Amino acid sequence: MSEPALLEVRDLRVSFKTAAGELEAVCGVDLDLAAGEVLGVVGESGSGKSVALKAIMGLLPPRARVTGSIRFRGRELLGASEREMRRLRGGRIALIFQDPLTAFNPMLTIGEQIAEMLMLHDRSLSRAQLRARTVELLELVSIPEPSSRIDQYPHEFSGGMRQRAMIAMAVANRPELLIADEPTTALDVTVQAQILDVLRDLQRELDIGLALVTHDLGVVAGMAHRVSVMYSGRIVEHAAVDDLFAAPRHPYTRALLASIPRLEGARGRLASIDGSPPSLAGRPPGCAFAPRCPMSAAVCRSERPALRPVGGSRSACHFAEQLGARTEEAQALR
Amino acid sequence: MTHYLLRRLLAMPLLLLGVATMAFLLGNFVKGDPLASILNDRQMANPEAVAAAKARWGLERSIPERYVIYVGNLLEGDLGVSFRTKRPVMRDLLDRLPATLELVISAMLFGTLAGMAIGVLAAHFRNGPVDHGARIVALIGSSVPVFWSGLIALYVFSVQLSWLPGPGRLAPALKPPETVTGFYTVDALLAGEWGTFANALSHLVLPTVMLGWAVLGIISRMIRASMLDVMQQDFITTARAKGAGTLRLLLRHALRNAMVPALTIIGFSFAYLITGAILTETVFSWPGIGSYAVDAARSLDHPAIIGVTIVGALAFLLANLLTDIAYVFANPRIRLE
Ligand SMILES: Nc1ncnc2c1ncn2[C@@H]1O[C@H](COP(=O)(O)OP(=O)(O)OP(=O)(O)O)[C@@H](O)[C@H]1O
Numbered sequence: 001m002s003e004p005a006l007l008e009v010r011d012l013r014v015s016f017k018t019a020a021g022e023l024e025a026v027c028g029v030d031l032d033l034a035a036g037e038v039l040g041v042v043g044e045s046g047s048g049k050s051v052a053l054k055a056i057m058g059l060l061p062p063r064a065r066v067t068g069s070i071r072f073r074g075r076e077l078l079g080a081s082e083r084e085m086r087r088l089r090g091g092r093i094a095l096i097f098q099d100p101l102t103a104f105n106p107m108l109t110i111g112e113q114i115a116e117m118l119m120l121h122d123r124s125l126s127r128a129q130l131r132a133r134t135v136e137l138l139e140l141v142s143i144p145e146p147s148s149r150i151d152q153y154p155h156e157f158s159g160g161m162r163q164r165a166m167i168a169m170a171v172a173n174r175p176e177l178l179i180a181d182e183p184t185t186a187l188d189v190t191v192q193a194q195i196l197d198v199l200r201d202l203q204r205e206l207d208i209g210l211a212l213v214t215h216d217l218g219v220v221a222g223m224a225h226r227v228s229v230m231y232s233g234r235i236v237e238h239a240a241v242d243d244l245f246a247a248p249r250h251p252y253t254r255a256l257l258a259s260i261p262r263l264e265g266a267r268g269r270l271a272s273i274d275g276s277p278p279s280l281a282g283r284p285p286g287c288a289f290a291p292r293c294p295m296s297a298a299v300c301r302s303e304r305p306a307l308r309p310v311g312g313s314r315s316a317c318h319f320a321e322q323l324g325a326r327t328e329e330a331q332a333l334r
Numbered sequence: 335m336t337h338y339l340l341r342r343l344l345a346m347p348l349l350l351l352g353v354a355t356m357a358f359l360l361g362n363f364v365k366g367d368p369l370a371s372i373l374n375d376r377q378m379a380n381p382e383a384v385a386a387a388k389a390r391w392g393l394e395r396s397i398p399e400r401y402v403i404y405v406g407n408l409l410e411g412d413l414g415v416s417f418r419t420k421r422p423v424m425r426d427l428l429d430r431l432p433a434t435l436e437l438v439i440s441a442m443l444f445g446t447l448a449g450m451a452i453g454v455l456a457a458h459f460r461n462g463p464v465d466h467g468a469r470i471v472a473l474i475g476s477s478v479p480v481f482w483s484g485l486i487a488l489y490v491f492s493v494q495l496s497w498l499p500g501p502g503r504l505a506p507a508l509k510p511p512e513t514v515t516g517f518y519t520v521d522a523l524l525a526g527e528w529g530t531f532a533n534a535l536s537h538l539v540l541p542t543v544m545l546g547w548a549v550l551g552i553i554s555r556m557i558r559a560s561m562l563d564v565m566q567q568d569f570i571t572t573a574r575a576k577g578a579g580t581l582r583l584l585l586r587h588a589l590r591n592a593m594v595p596a597l598t599i600i601g602f603s604f605a606y607l608i609t610g611a612i613l614t615e616t617v618f619s620w621p622g623i624g625s626y627a628v629d630a631a632r633s634l635d636h637p638a639i640i641g642v643t644i645v646g647a648l649a650f651l652l653a654n655l656l657t658d659i660a661y662v663f664a665n666p667r668i669r670l671e
């Protein structure tokens with residue numbers, strides 16, 4: 001019990017100053033991640049997943065106001081000096097983006113960019129050492145002929161190879177915490193599975209704590225230990241992955257599970273729930289999901305449900321106890 | 335890509351011929367009798383002298399005839415003889431080219447480097463005092479004509495403050511260094527004449543800044559805009575997520591990318607420099623092609639005017655070609671096609 005938790009986020013709030021006033025994109029989010037654990041973060045587009053995770057790394061633009069607490073191994077990161085954050089970024093905390101094409105600098109070779117990652121955290125490495133380490137890293141993610149590909153530019157790589165290189169770069173300095181923001185969304189369906197395998201193998205091998213943002217519940221089922229479901233800037237359900245699929249405790253989660261198409265090999269996208277989430281400026285006073293919720297009642301529109309323990313999970317729904325039947329769709333997916 | 339550059343290279347002689355033709359036609363249809371620039375008033379009154387002059391300068395022939403002869407000579411690199419200096423125009427131009435090149439190159443370097451630095455700073459501190467200051471500096475550079483700003487600069491820094499020397503390339507008391515490149519600064523360095531070098535350099539400062547200022551204005555605005563664009567992109571966040579510091583982000587990651595669209599502008603601003611050099615050389619009594627052009631125009635010295643036009647066009651075409659090549663090399667996505 002001596003070692004502090006890898007990541008402990010409490011009441012994280014992020015708001016942006018805009019022409020329309022100050023808009024809250026993340027409204028009080030708690031996240032916990034233990035070493036070597038995989039946390040799935042799911043939710044529709046605009047629910048605040050990327051903003052919350054960027055806040056952890058201190059990567060939001062200056063006009064974003066961030067409050068709450070973000071503890072990494074017991075150290076408070078909110079308000080930490082830029083110097084300290086720079087040491088952590090790319091060192092003990094690393095990031096993988098959705099689209100590896102735009103995430104690599106088009107003017108520098110893949111090798112230069114991976115070597116830069118190494119060099120930024122260990123200035124003593126010689127040119128030759130950097131190159132050797134970079135080749136090793138490309139080998140680690142199974143890029144063929146790494147010693148020649150190292151000198152190629154991002155546009156000369158295929159999408160899958162680029163994302164492998166991105167993963168290699170992210171793990172270059174053996175991070176303890178890895179944030180992967182939809183690492184496969186931009187890729188062909190056929191290579192998605194390969195990339196996830198690479199990511200999972202490395203996560204296990206290096207015992208990395210992984211926060212995995214995804215739209216794909218199949219990915220969550222196959223990789224995550226625990227899942228946080230976000231809706232309109234809040235976490236509406238948090239559960240162990242088996243519990244989530246077996247007994248979803250929130251109507252939104254249920255809708256997500258029900259929306260998974262049961263076609264052979266197709267992966268579930270979350271966009272297929274009727275209606276759309278409220279805009280940041282137009283959140284209803286009670287439960288943000290009320291306008292779309294089949295179970296909504298008067299209380300839902302006046303009182304916001306708090307996230308509270310229900311069974312082994314936590315749910316933010318007034319009627320959480322009445323939910324819990326295992327859906328057929330979820331069964332089919334598992 | 336090599337194909338494209340090759341085509342551009344092959345098109346150059348044709349373009350030059352076009353320019354020479356235009357210059358020839360304009361030169362022959364403007365009002366004003368070129369004889370007036372060859373002969374003085376008394377000679378003009380003497381029909382014999384006029385006829386002799388016409389024969390000597392080929393003016394008795396028809397315009398098409400003159401054109402054919404002109405182009406034929408042009409192909410041999412002969413630009414004819416100046417009415418005014420009575421020397422081959424080619425000789426005159428070659429003598430004066432180094433002075434102009436020295437000025438234009440240093441103005442180009444100054445404008446580009448200072449413009450890039452100011453553009454990067456303005457983008458980094460956008461909407462702050464630095465950005466507003468940069469905007470004003472750029473605006474002055476691209477809107478105030480050189481003949482005016484040049485005169486003011488001479489008055490302030492040379493006459494009033496005596497920080498910098500007045501017009502010319504070198505103090506009259508000094509002997510120009512032995513010609514190697516024709517650039518006084520470089521030649522003085524090569525000869526190890528430090529005093530001459532310092533003097534030539536100090537003469538170069540004001541015309542360089544005044545001529546380069548407009549380039550600085552254009553380039554700083556362009557770099558600012560494309561920096562702001564690039565700074566929004568994912569790979570900048572990636573670089574930050576790697577732990578890169580501000581300077582590394584700005585220079586290694588952002589500026590490199592922002593340079594690509596700015597390169598085209600650098601090529602364009604070279605065209606500005608060619609015309610701007612004419613005014614600058616006049617204001618600063620700089621003995622280059624620009625002031626030669628002004629003298630030629632004043633005295634209706636047709637061969638010289640056409641010669642200058644061709645040199646200007648050639649410089650413009652070369653600058654554009656170099657820009658294209660730089661553009662290709664700066665951008666791996668195009669270079670590797
Ligand atoms: N820099 C910003 N300025 C203003 N608003 C922002 C900014 N970044 C994000 N937002 C807003 O915050 C909200 C949450 O965005 P976020 O990118 O976190 O969503 P997401 O859950 O990651 O969605 P997606 O699945 O599409 O990636 C959105 O409404 C977005 O418009």
Ligand code: SF4
Pocket residue numbers: 250251252287288289290291293294295296297300305316317318319320
């Ligand atoms: S609180 Fe009401 S509206 Fe919100 S999810 Fe639960 S039932 Fe639906």
Ligand SMILES: [Mg+2]
Pocket residue numbers: 049050051181
């Ligand atoms: Mg996102």
